[in-house]
Amino acid sequence: MWGPVVLAEPTAPPVRDVLVKAHLRDLGNAEDELIAHYTATAVGHIQSVTSTLLAPREAVAEADDWSDLARLPVAPVSAVTEIAYVDVDGVERALSAAAYRLNGDSLGRGVCLDAGEAWPARQTGSRITVTMSAGYEVLPVELTQAALLLVGQWARNRMPINVGNIVNDLPNGFTSLIENHKRYLV
Numbered sequence: 001m002w003g004p005v006v007l008a009e010p011t012a013p014p015v016r017d018v019l020v021k022a023h024l025r026d027l028g029n030a031e032d033e034l035i036a037h038y039t040a041t042a043v044g045h046i047q048s049v050t051s052t053l054l055a056p057r058e059a060v061a062e063a064d065d066w067s068d069l070a071r072l073p074v075a076p077v078s079a080v081t082e083i084a085y086v087d088v089d090g091v092e093r094a095l096s097a098a099a100y101r102l103n104g105d106s107l108g109r110g111v112c113l114d115a116g117e118a119w120p121a122r123q124t125g126s127r128i129t130v131t132m133s134a135g136y137e138v139l140p141v142e143l144t145q146a147a148l149l150l151v152g153q154w155a156r157n158r159m160p161i162n163v164g165n166i167v168n169d170l171p172n173g174f175t176s177l178i179e180n181h182k183r184y185l186v
Helices: 017-023 032-050 066-070 141-156 174-181
Strands: 057-063 077-086 092-094 100-103 110-113 128-134
Touching (some): 017 032, 017 141, 066 110, 066 128
Antiparallel strands (some): 057 128
8 A cells, every 4th residue: 555645846846837827828927926826726736637747746644565566656757766675674665677677558557576586575564665766757648638618617716616507517528637547546
């Protein structure tokens, strides 16, 4: 079982401010703070709904057992930079990078051993710490567009009600845009 994941700050914002302002047709600076808030909220919502990280960053997670590494707790993962464990003598060690590899697709990656390798024995009750590079290096255009739709909706409709209008979802709206980027957790 995986413990909580510790995330570093993203190395770059997933959705550029200039793109959001162009989408809103806003070239002024009067509402920059509000637009930044909407953008951060949209990114957080998309990450929650898709179970993915939209911006590249380092992620560190602890597992109870070697078998947990078959499915990493975050996605997408581009690299595992370290797997640390405490051996039976109580010494903290790092698993050799030559002993394992990433497998699976970007939304369902795991770590498996290379041929002829075995998981090392570890101290009873100790956890395995996995450090990885996670998040999209280049955000898929569908997820960028989904963020722009949310920001646009919130910027134009600042209250949670709509009076006197017929309201319908737009075809190919938010849900359609994110559907192929969802990570289904088991």
